[in-house]
Amino acid sequence: MDFKQGYNRWLTEEKVEAGLKAELEQLTDEKEIEDRFYKNLEFGTGGLRGKIAAGSNRMNVHTVGKATQGLATYLLKHKKQPSIAIAYDSRNMSKEFADTAASVLAANGVKVFLYPSLRPTPMLSYTVRHLETDAGIVITASHNPKIYNGYKVYGNDGGQITDEVAKEILNFIDETDVFDGVHTMCLKEAEEKGLLEYITEEVDKAYYNKVATLCIRKDLIKEKASGLKIIYTPIHGSGNIPVRTMLKKLGYEQVDVVKEQELPDGNFPTAPYPNPEDKAVFELAIEMAKQTEPDLIFGTDPDCDRIGVVVKESATSYKVLTGNQVGILLSDYILNARREMGLLSEQDTIVKTIVTSDMVKPIAAHYGTQVMDVLTGFKYIGEKIKEFGETGANNFVFGYEESYGYLSGEFVRDKDAVIASVLIAEMALYYKEQGKNLYEALEDLFQQYGYYREDLISVEMEGKDGQEKIAAILSALRDNTPVDVNGVKIATVEDYKLSTRYNCLEGTQETIYLPTSNVMKFILEDGNWFVVRPSGTEPKMKIYLSIIGKDLEDANVVLNNFKKQVLAVIGVN
Numbered sequence: 001m002d003f004k005q006g007y008n009r010w011l012t013e014e015k016v017e018a019g020l021k022a023e024l025e026q027l028t029d030e031k032e033i034e035d036r037f038y039k040n041l042e043f044g045t046g047g048l049r050g051k052i053a054a055g056s057n058r059m060n061v062h063t064v065g066k067a068t069q070g071l072a073t074y075l076l077k078h079k080k081q082p083s084i085a086i087a088y089d090s091r092n093m094s095k096e097f098a099d100t101a102a103s104v105l106a107a108n109g110v111k112v113f114l115y116p117s118l119r120p121t122p123m124l125s126y127t128v129r130h131l132e133t134d135a136g137i138v139i140t141a142s143h144n145p146k147i148y149n150g151y152k153v154y155g156n157d158g159g160q161i162t163d164e165v166a167k168e169i170l171n172f173i174d175e176t177d178v179f180d181g182v183h184t185m186c187l188k189e190a191e192e193k194g195l196l197e198y199i200t201e202e203v204d205k206a207y208y209n210k211v212a213t214l215c216i217r218k219d220l221i222k223e224k225a226s227g228l229k230i231i232y233t234p235i236h237g238s239g240n241i242p243v244r245t246m247l248k249k250l251g252y253e254q255v256d257v258v259k260e261q262e263l264p265d266g267n268f269p270t271a272p273y274p275n276p277e278d279k280a281v282f283e284l285a286i287e288m289a290k291q292t293e294p295d296l297i298f299g300t301d302p303d304c305d306r307i308g309v310v311v312k313e314s315a316t317s318y319k320v321l322t323g324n325q326v327g328i329l330l331s332d333y334i335l336n337a338r339r340e341m342g343l344l345s346e347q348d349t350i351v352k353t354i355v356t357s358d359m360v361k362p363i364a365a366h367y368g369t370q371v372m373d374v375l376t377g378f379k380y381i382g383e384k385i386k387e388f389g390e391t392g393a394n395n396f397v398f399g400y401e402e403s404y405g406y407l408s409g410e411f412v413r414d415k416d417a418v419i420a421s422v423l424i425a426e427m428a429l430y431y432k433e434q435g436k437n438l439y440e441a442l443e444d445l446f447q448q449y450g451y452y453r454e455d456l457i458s459v460e461m462e463g464k465d466g467q468e469k470i471a472a473i474l475s476a477l478r479d480n481t482p483v484d485v486n487g488v489k490i491a492t493v494e495d496y497k498l499s500t501r502y503n504c505l506e507g508t509q510e511t512i513y514l515p516t517s518n519v520m521k522f523i524l525e526d527g528n529w530f531v532v533r534p535s536g537t538e539p540k541m542k543i544y545l546s547i548i549g550k551d552l553e554d555a556n557v558v559l560n561n562f563k564k565q566v567l568a569v570i571g572v573n
């Protein structure tokens with residue numbers, strides 16, 4: 001795409017929104033202009049995600065309008081009178097983009113159900129199922145910094161759209177001219193014509209009632225919840241009301257919210273990177289904890305699909321558990337509680353992703369249950385829930401990713417930090433009754449199943465050059481496959497692009513039955529592994545590492561060494 005042509009068109013086109021045009025007129029840096037116009041913002045299975053700014057490769061009312069026009073065309077092709085639910089989070093421009101999407105859909109005759117105020121992403125997933133709409137949209141860039149926004153599309157099953165559907169929608173988007181091809185209707189007119197309805201509290205209530213059904217040790221909660229001291233931070237996002245409502249409903253009376261991070265604010269003033277993976281977002285919560293000594297500290301990201309848990313490690317130090325560690329704790333807790341309640345069955349299945357720790361495997365084996373691996377992305381876990389519903393061969397009990405996403409139950413088909421907060425509170429309460437905090441409970445699991453440790457290295461690679469560099473690194477790994485890491489042989493190479501699992505020791509190969517993706521996984525003879533993949537949501541290459549140590553200290557040493565060795569193998573430093 002000739003970026004100069006695109007730039008000139010946006011400069012001269014009448015329909016360009018005045019603020020965006022003014023922004024474009026100010027641009028002088030040729031590289032910046034190229035990056036904004038060398039392509040259209042990509043629409044993939046994750047929908048759109050990009051910087052909020054003017055340009056064809058940016059998030060703005062025009063690119064959102066174009067994507068929505070493509071989506072409307074897709075819906076109308078498959079259904080005579082389609083309907084859709086729309087939610088948005090606390091980000092800058094989220095409400096505006098939600099309104100733009102509603103306006104375009106209504107103009108195309110699609111019936112829109114729009115939330116009147118911010119809601120978590122998982123509540124949209126629920127709403128699609130509850131209102132039986134044909135699709136859903138959430139405006140959010142999840143945990144990304146404030147300059148980003150995004151647009152995720154859901155199917156009528158409440159899960160994020162599949163690769164196939166995304167491709168079909170993309171074709172319609174590509175056929176749409178960003179200015180002349182997008183229909184719009186003012187929202188007032190849409191309401192009058194019955195094409196727009198605002199979603200009422202009835203849906204919130206139905207969702208809260210469903211979440212309450214996921215508690216396992218119900219008596220324990222009834223008797224003891226009021227004694228658990230919790231510090232919670234919504235990190236300026238959409239979790240504040242739903243998480244507190246749920247905790248209150250269940251009887252957790254002692255919930256202190258971090259005041260400075262309580263209210264929605266798209267500038268994330270106290271947490272520039274509003275990601276519960278980042279310890280910095282918990283600094284204020286930890287300060288509070290030093291005064292009040294709570295039993296549990298946790299925080300949810302802006303669209304409340306991710307959750308981070310902080311534990312007290314020693315008298316003075318607090319630590320954010322990794323996504324893997326919370327997943328391990330919850331997996332064991334859920335299976336154990338199900339066993340105690342007589343609910344456990346061989347069909348019980350935990351679904352995780354290929355970049356998530358394998359420590360859950362011996363745990364599931366201990367309870368006689370199963371673990372299934374899928375590609376990175378919660379949509380693949382959502383797809384499994386759907387498949388289990390169809391075949392009846394498995395019973396979905398829990399799904400999680402190392403990236404701080406968890407889900408139990410079947411009425412939501414995406415990671416849900418409201419649900420996770422309720423489960424984590426119940427788990428903390430259970431261990432409190434045993435005289436342990438979550439850190440001690442985790443230590444017990446390590447002792448029983450092995451000292452699994454994981455790490456994630458994210459290498460920033462911005463723009464077009466960055467994309468090319470990541471592709472080149474993966475090609476090099478594919479073409480000149482490493483044979484060892486510091487003398488330890490690589491036993492298995494999984495290439496998810498070619499769908500092959502190669503046993504390097506025996507020279508045999510089998511097929512991987514997962515959708516294709518440009519991901520390489522290397523499993524060493526000693527069971528340690530690393531994975532390389534491009535992030536689908538940020539300009540980053542991600543390297544995931546997993547090792548098993550003899551004890552906590554050994555695991556730290558092994559992990560540190562492994563990190564250096566793997567970086568050397570990949571040729572990144």
Ligand SMILES: O=P(O)(O)OC[C@H]1O[C@H](O)[C@H](O)[C@@H](O)[C@@H]1O
Nearest residue numbers: 377378379401403535536537538
């Ligand atoms: O592709 P990445 O940047 O690693 O992000 C991967 C993550 O993207 C989104 O947040 C999805 O909802 C997650 O399910 C997924 O894990």
